[in-house]
Amino acid sequence: SYYHRDLSHPNMGYNYKGIGTGVEQYVDKVWPQSDHQMVAGSIDEYLSSEKPFHAYYMTVSGHSGYSRSGNAMTKKNWEAVQNLPYSDDVKGYLAANMELEKALEHLVKTLEEKGIADDTVICLATDHFPYGLDDDAKLGNMPNLTELYGYEVNNYFERDHSRLIIWCGSLEDKEPIVVDAPTSSFDILPTLSNLFGTEFDSRLFPGRDVFSDADALVFNSNYDWKTEYGTYISSKGKFTQTDKSVKLPKDYVKNMKAKVRNKIRYCKLALDTDYYRHLFS
Numbered sequence: 001s002y003y004h005r006d007l008s009h010p011n012m013g014y015n016y017k018g019i020g021t022g023v024e025q026y027v028d029k030v031w032p033q034s035d036h037q038m039v040a041g042s043i044d045e046y047l048s049s050e051k052p053f054h055a056y057y058m059t060v061s062g063h064s065g066y067s068r069s070g071n072a073m074t075k076k077n078w079e080a081v082q083n084l085p086y087s088d089d090v091k092g093y094l095a096a097n098m099e100l101e102k103a104l105e106h107l108v109k110t111l112e113e114k115g116i117a118d119d120t121v122i123c124l125a126t127d128h129f130p131y132g133l134d135d136d137a138k139l140g141n142m143p144n145l146t147e148l149y150g151y152e153v154n155n156y157f158e159r160d161h162s163r164l165i166i167w168c169g170s171l172e173d174k175e176p177i178v179v180d181a182p183t184s185s186f187d188i189l190p191t192l193s194n195l196f197g198t199e200f201d202s203r204l205f206p207g208r209d210v211f212s213d214a215d216a217l218v219f220n221s222n223y224d225w226k227t228e229y230g231t232y233i234s235s236k237g238k239f240t241q242t243d244k245s246v247k248l249p250k251d252y253v254k255n256m257k258a259k260v261r262n263k264i265r266y267c268k269l270a271l272d273t274d275y276y277r278h279l280f281s
Contacts, residue, residue, distance in 0.1 A: 030072035032096070035061040035103035043110055061099035064132020066092025073099045089144045093133055108169075117169025121195075124165040125188055155233050157218070157226055164188065166195075181216035182226045204279075206263050219260045227256065 026041025027033040038057065046053040061073040066089050068075040077095040084091055104124070111117040131137045133144040142153045153159050164183065171177075186207030193200050194209040208214040219225040223234040229248060230241040239253045249255075270276065 028072075032060045032063040032071065032073055034073065034076075035059045035100045036106060039103040039107050043107065047110070047114060047116075057103075059100050059103070061103075062093070062097040062130070064093075064130070066090075066096055066132070068092065071096055073097075087144060087147060089133055090148050093130060093144075093148065108167075111169065117172075120169060121192075122165075122167045123188065123192060124163075124167070125185060126162045127185075129160050129162065155231075156220055156222060156224055157231060160220075166192075177211075179210045181210070181228055182218040183210050183216065184218040186218075204276075206267055217256075217259075219263060221264065223257075223260055223264065225256060225260045232256065 023038060023042060027037045035057075038059075042055075046055045063071075065071060066074050068078055071092060073096040074092040075095075077098040078091075080098060081091040081095045084094065086094070104122070107122070108117065111120050130145065130148070133148065134142045137145075139156070139159065140152075140154050142159070145159065146153050149158070149161065151158065164185075164187075184207065186205070187210050188207070190200070190202060190205045190207050190209045191211065192198075194211070202208070202214075208216070210216075216228050217225060218227075225232050228242065229246065229252065230239055232239045232253065241248070
């Protein structure tokens with residue numbers, strides 16, 4: 001599905017079946033639709049509203065598949081990627097996602113023209129790996145994803161490896177702050193909450209503020225986990241230390257396994273018991 005929501009205009013939306021309430025007027029009726037058209041058409045809806053504003057975009061131009069005949073964005077941007085040293089599937093993926101690049105370029109340029117780029121934060125995050133690149137998408141047999149990433153994809157952490165980008169115009173003249181410790185989507189909310197000075201109880205989040213001194217921890221529903229000390233793959237029952245010259249704390253692997261089990265149990269119970277409704281009722 002394709003969806004855009006601006007919190008000051010909650011009825012704006014468009015989905016792939018063509019049932020919309022506003023945004024469909026901005027995009028061509030092709031598949032997938034253009035992120036650039038979505039942003040260019042909708043940006044005045046919130047920039048002209050009262051400040052502060054908050055807009056949420058779910059992009060769609062990078063949706064699979066990636067053939068020129070089946071993906072309008074791949075076809076549109078093919079000339080820019082056709083000479084890259086990749087297979088057609090990977091070039092098609094890159095071409096499709098160039099439409100998001102155009103959307104962000106348009107957004108940043110408009111913010112700068114209106115003189116509010118320094119007061120605007122953009123958070124760009126992914127919701128899954130590009131599973132449409134490989135037909136079967138099985139670990140150890142993902143040739144296109146391996147080609148895109150530049151390494152063999154053999155476990156879920158290698159498969160789900162991605163980027164989180166937080167941008168503000170006021171930081172353009174400064175060196176980028178790179179967080180290379182393990183992070184995940186769980187960390188986005190506490191990180192942004194701290195950056196915006198929002199009061200919250202960190203005990204209620206499974207993630208951490210990535211700029212804090214809290215220990216880095218990434219885990220998934222398979223009970224795999226990753227820290228700055230190393231990576232544990234549950235299906236193999238194996239922990240691989242990042243730097244073998246570093247001495248691990250006593251019972252480190254045993255304690256981390258228990259911690260991850262507890263976090264996963266906590267996450268499940270928070271949903272099953274509607275805990276936040278109870279907490280904030």
